[in-house]
Amino acid sequence: MDKTNWKLLELLEQNGRLTYAELGKLVHLTAPAVAERIRKLEESGVITGYSAQVNLEKVGIPITALVECQVYRTKEREFKTLIMSLGEVIECYNVTGPYAFVLKVGVKSMSKLDALLERLIDLSDTNTMMIMTTPVKRIMPLNIAQDS
Amino acid sequence: MDKTNWKLLELLEQNGRLTYAELGKLVHLTAPAVAERIRKLEESGVITGYSAQVNLEKVGIPITALVECQVYRTKEREFKTLIMSLGEVIECYNVTGPYAFVLKVGVKSMSKLDALLERLIDLSDTNTMMIMTTPVKRIMPLNIAQDS
């Protein structure tokens, strides 16, 4: 992980479809050299994939929320199975503290959110926070390289 | 947003570097036809960008946490400015409820997390949940198209 690789990661975070030639210009290498570095980053698991970023509002998902779930002791396995089967769940974090799980969900309407919470409430106590804005969204911290 | 566009979005969510030719085979269209559809999706703001996915552990960020911040009434603007300047903040959500902001942060060490919380505590009361696992991570809900 030299300075060039950090730069490549930053560039690919910002635009995952940059060509090797374009990346090469930005890091002062030729296209094959860049391709080889990226191949190694992928092979070693540093880069796990690439994905398009989608505006949820524009695909009919105007409502997103964070749902904290205090799962009943005996229902943990069942809960995990459930949330992995729910398409509305965009992200799920298993965390420390009384709320063992925090979900980020996306829905078409408040009634859909209600229906979703109804399904969760059999297995957990929930606390829902509606997301109003997302001032920051990155894929990794900034300034990792130089940060001691 | 016909069925083909949904399929394209799903495919690009899974692999944002698929070529138009490859996408074309998967949706039974020619490459130029796919290119035109994707150009429109980008132009209309449905697709907002592309990015690489990075394994944070492998780049020296073994610790991630969710931090709920109950920001002091008079410090909201200052708080927002601060979190947007902090590289450790990967995601920030402005939400309803007493905890006005929920952050996802990534750090190299517990002492770094401590230092980060020290900076936040001047402007807010915080509650920190360490992320242990991430059972689900997507960019949009599943089954949007057929979902009523």
Next chain:
DNA sequence: ATTGAAATTACCGTTGA
């Protein structure tokens, strides 16, 4: 369909441990 650009492969040279 055609043209230019990009990806991919193979091969060679340089460097530094």
Next chain:
DNA sequence: TCAACGGTAATTTCAAT
């Protein structure tokens, strides 16, 4: 000396018109 890395060139595939 040899292993790692980058450059060059040729071929194939892709993008764009």
